[in-house]
Amino acid sequence: MQQQHHQIVKQTNGRRLYDITPDVTRWVALSGIGEGLLTLYIQHTSASILINENYDADVLVDMESFFARLVPDGDPLFIHTAEGVDDMPAHIRSALTQTSISIPVLDGKVALGTWQGVFLYEHRRMAHTRKVLLHLIGA
Amino acid sequence: MQQQHHQIVKQTNGRRLYDITPDVTRWVALSGIGEGLLTLYIQHTSASILINENYDADVLVDMESFFARLVPDGDPLFIHTAEGVDDMPAHIRSALTQTSISIPVLDGKVALGTWQGVFLYEHRRMAHTRKVLLHLIGA
Amino acid sequence: MQQQHHQIVKQTNGRRLYDITPDVTRWVALSGIGEGLLTLYIQHTSASILINENYDADVLVDMESFFARLVPDGDPLFIHTAEGVDDMPAHIRSALTQTSISIPVLDGKVALGTWQGVFLYEHRRMAHTRKVLLHLIGA
Numbered sequence: 001m002q003q004q005h006h007q008i009v010k011q012t013n014g015r016r017l018y019d020i021t022p023d024v025t026r027w028v029a030l031s032g033i034g035e036g037l038l039t040l041y042i043q044h045t046s047a048s049i050l051i052n053e054n055y056d057a058d059v060l061v062d063m064e065s066f067f068a069r070l071v072p073d074g075d076p077l078f079i080h081t082a083e084g085v086d087d088m089p090a091h092i093r094s095a096l097t098q099t100s101i102s103i104p105v106l107d108g109k110v111a112l113g114t115w116q117g118v119f120l121y122e123h124r125r126m127a128h129t130r131k132v133l134l135h136l137i138g139a
Numbered sequence: 140m141q142q143q144h145h146q147i148v149k150q151t152n153g154r155r156l157y158d159i160t161p162d163v164t165r166w167v168a169l170s171g172i173g174e175g176l177l178t179l180y181i182q183h184t185s186a187s188i189l190i191n192e193n194y195d196a197d198v199l200v201d202m203e204s205f206f207a208r209l210v211p212d213g214d215p216l217f218i219h220t221a222e223g224v225d226d227m228p229a230h231i232r233s234a235l236t237q238t239s240i241s242i243p244v245l246d247g248k249v250a251l252g253t254w255q256g257v258f259l260y261e262h263r264r265m266a267h268t269r270k271v272l273l274h275l276i277g278a
Numbered sequence: 279m280q281q282q283h284h285q286i287v288k289q290t291n292g293r294r295l296y297d298i299t300p301d302v303t304r305w306v307a308l309s310g311i312g313e314g315l316l317t318l319y320i321q322h323t324s325a326s327i328l329i330n331e332n333y334d335a336d337v338l339v340d341m342e343s344f345f346a347r348l349v350p351d352g353d354p355l356f357i358h359t360a361e362g363v364d365d366m367p368a369h370i371r372s373a374l375t376q377t378s379i380s381i382p383v384l385d386g387k388v389a390l391g392t393w394q395g396v397f398l399y400e401h402r403r404m405a406h407t408r409k410v411l412l413h414l415i416g417a
Contacts (some may be wrong), residue, residue, distance in 0.1 A: 001140045001276075001279045003313065003416065005382060035142065037178055037274050039315055039380045043391030045331045051238040053184045053230055058219035062227050063234060065216050070209075070348075077343050080336035088340045091331055095341060099329040100380045102178045102239045104144060104274040111272055113182030133389055135315050135382040137276065137279075137415065138142065140279045140415075174281065176317055176413050190377040192323045192369055197358035201366045202373060204355050209348075241317045241378045243283060243413040250411055252321030276415065277281065 004031050006134040012122040017060045021117040028110050036138015038110055039102045043131045046090030047122050048097040054117025067093050090123035097121055105138055143170050145273040151261040156199045160256040167249050175277015177249055178241040182270045185229035186261050187236040193256030206232050229262035236260060244277055282309050284412040290400040295338045299395040306388050306414060314416015316388055317380040321409045324368030324401050326375040332395025345371050368401035375399060383416055
């Protein structure tokens with residue numbers, strides 16, 4: 001049994017879902033681990049990790065439309081507004097989605113389903129540098 | 140330290156929560172692992188994993204009533220409609236709940252709380268074959 | 279490779295977010311494990327685990343304001359009401375947030391981002407005794 005660590009640094013340029021599947025699967029393929037468990041962890045509270053459909057890009061558009069309506073920017077409900085009208089909504093979107101996800105590794109591959117991709121969900125409007133930690137344990 | 144993999148295949152017949160606790164706990168009990176970590180991962184983006192109350196079936200009814208109201212089928216907001224009025228809502232329900240959950244194993248048992256059960260949440264109206272991967276590591 | 283288990287018992291006194299970061303980081307620091315993976319698991323269906331901003335306490339206030347509006351107590355939609363007007367909302371809040379979270383451990387420290395804290399989110403109005411299990415694997 002062994003473990004490996006990695007970090008994906010992603011430059012975002014606005015509020016949307018970013019497909020990081022290739023970054024994730026490539027690193028696992030090079031790790032030499034055949035069976036194990038991969039964990040992704042995002043070190044932020046205004047961006048998140050999401051497993052989502054990787055086929056029709058309209059799904060990503062609709063996902064964002066839904067969250068924009070559910071957690072509106074500039075909602076007068078919020079008192080934490082010093083960092084911008086989209087900051088508190090970003091924290092709430094983060095709470096409603098995922099900060100960490102663990103995926104089994106089988107036959108040297110991340111065991112994603114046929115239509116699954118791994119996405120970084122940027123919830124802030126401005127560009128940010130986001131860090132996703134990867135931990136892989138197995139043999 | 141050792142690890143084991145397993146797959147639960149569940150035939151669903153409509154949108155609701157399916158209790159898979161017995162399938163999960165039975166496999167862990169037979170694994171021979173006394174202490175460790177169990178991870179469940181669902182290979183779909185229109186069904187999810189949820190830890191929920193296992194006692195009063197009304198909780199499952201209310202859970203579904205809430206999600207049906209929060210993410211209405213056929214919402215004109217959505218452009219991804221080719222796969223049916225319940226498809227995009229299913230992806231959003233999946234994003235709002237969980238794709239993976241990890242639970243410690245103690246004394247050879249999945250360390251669920253007294254009122255906790257493990258559920259597969261089918262978000263599509265039609266019948267589907269759903270796959271949940273299980274990864275267990277420990278000693 | 280080795281693993282360790284721990285339990286945090288938290289006495290809550292009302293519906294809000296409780297910072298358990300010091301309890302978590304102190305235990306990991308004392309574990310002697312330099313690199314690995316920490317998993318937190320809450321044994322309840324009316325309280326949850328959340329990674330959230332640890333700096334401005336207003337974020338915690340706004341988070342609660344949002345969930346109180348999204349999942350209102352005493353909603354006539356619910357039929358599971360025997361345990362109180364805040365019980366079914368608590369189960370839904372639990373489903374919308376997290377029951378388990380896994381965080382890499384690097385250089386003997388939980389690899390939280392600069393502004394991240396680990397919170398127990400009590401969703402019931404009355405005082406409760408809540409149990410969070412910790413599992414740490416690594417070397």
